[in-house]
Amino acid sequence: MTDFNKISLILLFASLSQVTASCQCPSSWIPWGQHCYRFELGNHASWSDAESKCVAWGSFGRQSHLASIHSKQEQAFIYEVFRLGMLQEPRGDWTPLLWIGLRVATTHEDLSWTDGSDVDFLNWYQGEPNNIGNTGAEVSHGIGKDGRWADAPNPHRQSPFVCKMPE
Numbered sequence: 001m002t003d004f005n006k007i008s009l010i011l012l013f014a015s016l017s018q019v020t021a022s023c024q025c026p027s028s029w030i031p032w033g034q035h036c037y038r039f040e041l042g043n044h045a046s047w048s049d050a051e052s053k054c055v056a057w058g059s060f061g062r063q064s065h066l067a068s069i070h071s072k073q074e075q076a077f078i079y080e081v082f083r084l085g086m087l088q089e090p091r092g093d094w095t096p097l098l099w100i101g102l103r104v105a106t107t108h109e110d111l112s113w114t115d116g117s118d119v120d121f122l123n124w125y126q127g128e129p130n131n132i133g134n135t136g137a138e139v140s141h142g143i144g145k146d147g148r149w150a151d152a153p154n155p156h157r158q159s160p161f162v163c164k165m166p167e
């Protein structure tokens, strides 16, 4: 290896470790696994507005979207923060639903996450999904629902939401 290559490698490692060191979750984001999550429980939005807000909040070149969920553990984390956060929120017109990034397109099998990740985990409530037409899915909190998902009959409904981006 030439000296030039050695120096290039050292510089590369130095810059990578700097990137690693600066890759923490910004304030108002919660770290979990390899990602940061931002829960907007008092800031209600339609499904598409929620996705736009998540995208706008990406930082340091990291792409943010409505959260995708890929495991029981990630589901449990998101539901627990949502459930506990609800206790802090004034009731008012509170609706116990949390938008996530799952899109239900023209059939109940035509599913995609807004962040482009694989649909490799599902957690539907019984009888769901039962709406189609580019609607969004939500984590439901209600008696017996325990965070299982529903697709929304009305994607314009103003609901809390959760964003996710790489740590």
Ligand SMILES: [Ca+2]
Residues within 6 Å of the ligand: 128, 129, 130, 131, 150, 151, 152, 153
């Ligand atoms: Ca539904």
